[in-house]
Amino acid sequence: MVVIQTVDNSTVVAKAKPISPQAFAAYGGILACDLQMAGASQSSANQGTAVKLMKMAPVTNNYANAPSGKPATANWNIFRSSPPKHLFGSSNGTKTYTSKVLERHPYTTQTFVPMGCSRDLDAFLVIVAPDKEGLPDYEKVEAFIFKGDQSVTYGVGTWHAPMVVLGDTHLDFAVLVHENGVDLEDCEEVVYSGMTIELN
Numbered sequence: 001m002v003v004i005q006t007v008d009n010s011t012v013v014a015k016a017k018p019i020s021p022q023a024f025a026a027y028g029g030i031l032a033c034d035l036q037m038a039g040a041s042q043s044s045a046n047q048g049t050a051v052k053l054m055k056m057a058p059v060t061n062n063y064a065n066a067p068s069g070k071p072a073t074a075n076w077n078i079f080r081s082s083p084p085k086h087l088f089g090s091s092n093g094t095k096t097y098t099s100k101v102l103e104r105h106p107y108t109t110q111t112f113v114p115m116g117c118s119r120d121l122d123a124f125l126v127i128v129a130p131d132k133e134g135l136p137d138y139e140k141v142e143a144f145i146f147k148g149d150q151s152v153t154y155g156v157g158t159w160h161a162p163m164v165v166l167g168d169t170h171l172d173f174a175v176l177v178h179e180n181g182v183d184l185e186d187c188e189e190v191v192y193s194g195m196t197i198e199l200n
């Protein structure tokens with residue numbers, strides 16, 4: 001993880017909204033069966049006991065373009081993510097989250113699949129931003145609430161915040177990513193004084 005630049009910006013407010021495939025398309029993809037079933041290419045599987053929705057989120061490895069030329073492996077990692085309680089607060093009765101880091105993975109997608117979390121829960125907060133001349137365009141930050149049965153895939157080079165768990169205890173994610181162990185090629189970070197996201 002490399003700090004690219006510390007940007008001393010004041011509060012940038014984005015209001016978190018529910019996720020949808022359309023709303024997140026510019027940032028990568030999601031896996032959310034109830035939201036995607038209707039429009040998906042489907043087939044039967046598992047002897048007719050499963051409906052298979054095909055190619056629902058991207059999996060990309062662009063490390064061939066990385067300067068080091070060091071190949072990457074596709075890895076299933078586990079993130080046991082604890083809620084960053086010290087960054088939650090409230091303002092005028094509105095729950096807030098203060099985001100201090102945006103990062104990106106220049107040569108790979110990264111997918112977080114929550115494990116063992118109810119579909120009825122607001123499980124985690126996803127914060128993303130478009131790129132502007134090699135840094136996040138923090139004035140166009142967007143924030144989305146994901147349920148326990150929804151997964152997020154950050155597109156190649158998509159600026160995003162580290163995982164923000166909304167529950168009271170840790171949440172385990174299965175994480176699919178490509179990595180070659182070269183810090184600057186695996187992850188770039190930008191550090192901020194604080195961007196405020198409204199949660200409700």
Ligand SMILES: NC(=O)N[C@@H](O)C(=O)O
Pocket residue numbers: 001103162186187
């Ligand atoms: N900062 C941080 O740990 N980012 C992770 O997404 C990672 O795997 O690099």
